[in-house]
Amino acid sequence: MFNVKEDLKERALLVGLVRKSTDKEKELHELNELEALAKTAGAVPVEKIIQIRDKVDPAYFIGKGKAKTLYDIDVEIILFNESLSPSQIINLEELTQKKVLDRQDIILDIFAQHARTKSAKIEVELAQLNYNLTRLKGYGHELSRLGGGIGTRGPGEKKLEVDRRKIRKRIDHLKKELKKVERTREIQRSHRDGILTVAILGYTNSGKSTLLNAFTNANASVNDQLFVTLDPLTRKGITNKENRFLLIDTVGFIRGIPTQIMASFKSTLEEAIKANIRLIMVDISSEKFDEELKETVKVMEQLNIIEADNILVFNKVDRVVDSTFLNHLKRQNPDAVFISAKKKIGLNNLLDRIDDYKKRFRN
């Protein structure tokens, strides 16, 4: 049957660039992740290409010759795996006659669509407007070039402001609103005195919300998509020794997370920063789980929480069939806890670890 809705979706070509042909495999993995991002944003990825070049072309990123060939590909969007400069975007759009977006655009678009609460909406719109401002700098070029669809909508499907003067005014307004939200959160936190707070951090799709649901009756949204959770969600949990604790689920991380997002999500991440313990979730069934852990550690370093009390949690053990791999990982990470949040395996060990911290917390 002819599917009208599907037909209205924007088709996307995904483009990656590598400096050496040996980096192709890693780039392909990243393009697969970009494909998941594009789908989550509502696009239909139709093709992936990887260009090999010693150096990035300052004018056309992948080089003018290669860029020219993209004109003939039947898609609405060309999605690049790296950030593009404003002039590269303009040049590429002129040459290909298609909408050109980068990794940050697509992440921001997903965030805009998934923002539910007032604070998440403010944070996302702030990040989008700040990102767009950097692109308007020095160019008379208007973002209205994008028309509609992915890359142009703010939270609640509202069209994003494109006028530079109005963007600045809107940013000032949003910042004031965010201050109010932060004050409310601060008050809420001060009411929690004496209860151990445990935040769940980790790469997107690692199973953070699944763990929250397993430990509490949170009913948090769980989905095999990226960035399902944006707002911190706090629920009460209890250990086997009847110690009460507060478990906080929060926004996931991803490679190349826009710095604007990091800055805007500071108030959301504050929940994790201020928590007594952080569970660092890793999906060990992911092919590149080590890279994902590295990315998480990088963000935690930026937030200055890497030296604090953290428990490494390897999740989705039920999906690992290779016991040699699992044993090797256990030997390498003697302090980590291995669980399946979904199948409820190893959860008691994790609760016992929280109890251990609770003892120290009291003293």
Ligand SMILES: Nc1nc2c(ncn2[C@@H]2O[C@H](COP(=O)(O)OP(=O)(O)OP(=O)(O)O)[C@@H](O)[C@H]2O)c(=O)[nH]1
């Ligand atoms: N097999 C298996 N799947 C799991 C496990 N934990 C989570 N999942 C699945 O992994 C997917 C992502 O889980 P979520 O809990 O939504 O992950 P998240 O970290 O909250 O993701 P975001 O909020 O999108 O960043 C879902 O399809 C879950 O059912 C597990 O232990 N085993």
Ligand SMILES: [Mg+2]
């Ligand atoms: Mg989640």
